[in-house]
Each structure stands twice: as C-alpha cells, then as structure tokens.
Amino acid sequence: MAFSANDKLRAGESRMKKPGESKASGVLFWEMLLPHKHKLYNFIQKSLNFSEDANDVFQETVMRAFRYLYSYNKDKEFSTWLFAIAHNEVKKHFRKAKKFVFVENIERIKRGGPDNSHELVQEVYRFAERLKPKHREVFFLFYYNGFAISEISLVTGIKEGTVKGLLNRARNDLKKVFGDPHE
C-alpha cells in the first residue's frame, strides 16, 4: 500500500520539524509540493498578469515554503498554507513595484482550449488584468484553483463576506461583458 506525502505527514507530529531537525521533512516537502506545483505556478503567473517576474516570485514562494515548513500545521490543508505564502509573495511583489504597470500580456499566453473559445478566454483574462491585484488573486483562487470562499479567506486574510462580495461583483461585471443569457 502506497502512502502519500500527506499521509506520512499526518502519521507524524502535528507540526513539521525544521529542515535541520529532520532530513525526512525536507524530502517530504518536495513530495507534498508536487501535486500543487503546476497550479501554484499558474496562480502566480495569472496574479501577476503573466509578468516576467512571475518566475522569480514562484521560486521565492517555493523556497520560502521549504524554509518555513516547520510552521505548517498538518491539521490544516497544505494547499491553503502554500497559497497563503504565494499570496504574501505576490503582495510583496506589488509593494516593491509600487506603481502598477498595466501591460498587455494576454497575447503572450499560449493558446489553450478549443479555438472557438479563444476570444472568450482572452476576454476573461483582459477583465482579470484590469482588476486590482488583491481582487485578481481572489478571482483566480476561485475560478482557476477552485478554492472555496472559506479557503480564499484563509489564504488571503480577507473576510469571507468581502470575498463573496468581490466574487459577486466580478460575476456581475463579467455577465455584462458576455451578456447573461438568463437576464
């Protein structure tokens, strides 16, 4: 019977050890990261409007998570802990950048999905690009990563009611863009 990294972790203590305290915790981290790596990378890319800096932010997020693994409580979801670190790194990036530079990066994105939906996809990403960084994160955590409102609240530290409100506003704005067939 094979055990996942999370199973191994749950069998141990409630908190991870510092990298120096246990060799196993370090190895375990890369195993735990594996199923989230792709989603994490794309979340950062999308939150940063596919900026070139996204690669650095992604690397910093992973290394920070590795360094502070001991602070992860195994009773909580690894993904929310990991994405909370990513959220902090994204926030740090925008704080450093100070000015928000609007760059049309959408055209650089690889074409995905069926061809007839490409225009719609671009429309959604253009909409997200115009959102405030924090709101954009909420948007992608919900629509891309599939996090529940309570999880988004944990990741971003925004109250659940505010998350709900932000998503409602985004939904209504998008409906205007696409034209809601039910309206």
Next chain:
Amino acid sequence: MNNDKDFDRKIAELVRSMEAEIPAAVEERLKMAEGAGRARQKILGRRPVFYLGILSSAAAVLLLFVFLVPLFRGVPESPISEIRTEFELKDKNIKIIFIQRKDFNLFKEEK
C-alpha cells in the same frame, strides 16, 4: 442561484483552458535550490556531532597546553633560598636558630 453556478462553471472552464507550463529554466533553478537545500540539511543535520567533535578537540588541546607548558618552562627558582628564625634568651645565654630550607622535608627523618 443555479444560473450563477452555471456561469461560474463556464468562467472556470475558460480560465482553466489557458495554462502556462513551468519553464525548464525555472524547474532547473528549483532543482538546484532543492539540491542546495538538501545539502544544507545534511550540514545542519551533521552540525551537533560536528560541533561536539570540534569542542572536545579544543578542550583537549587547551588542557594539554595548561598542563604541559609549565613543565617545559620548568619551575622558576625562588629568590629566597633560606629562612632563618633566631631566638635569643639573654638571661640564660641561649640562642635558638631555626633554618628553613626548601629541601627540608617535614615527614622524612634525617639520617
């Protein structure tokens, strides 16, 4: 409510249809960082034993130094070679002289 769920599903589909692959260079950098992290772990894991060895060696060297250096130097010669104590009982015309030398042994009977 259902309309919202359908709409959300549609938007999620559109958002998820576009995904970027992690560039090989980024993966490479992560692998390097991972390797460096593991090497750091090994060093950190070894650290208590490593420091214990160093500390015990240092203590041994210090002890040797403390005990051996005076031996090599030799005990310095005291400028006082003899202590004399004289008592004179004038009325009996007696003079008592105590001579204390450094080679005088209290517990050894003189032959």
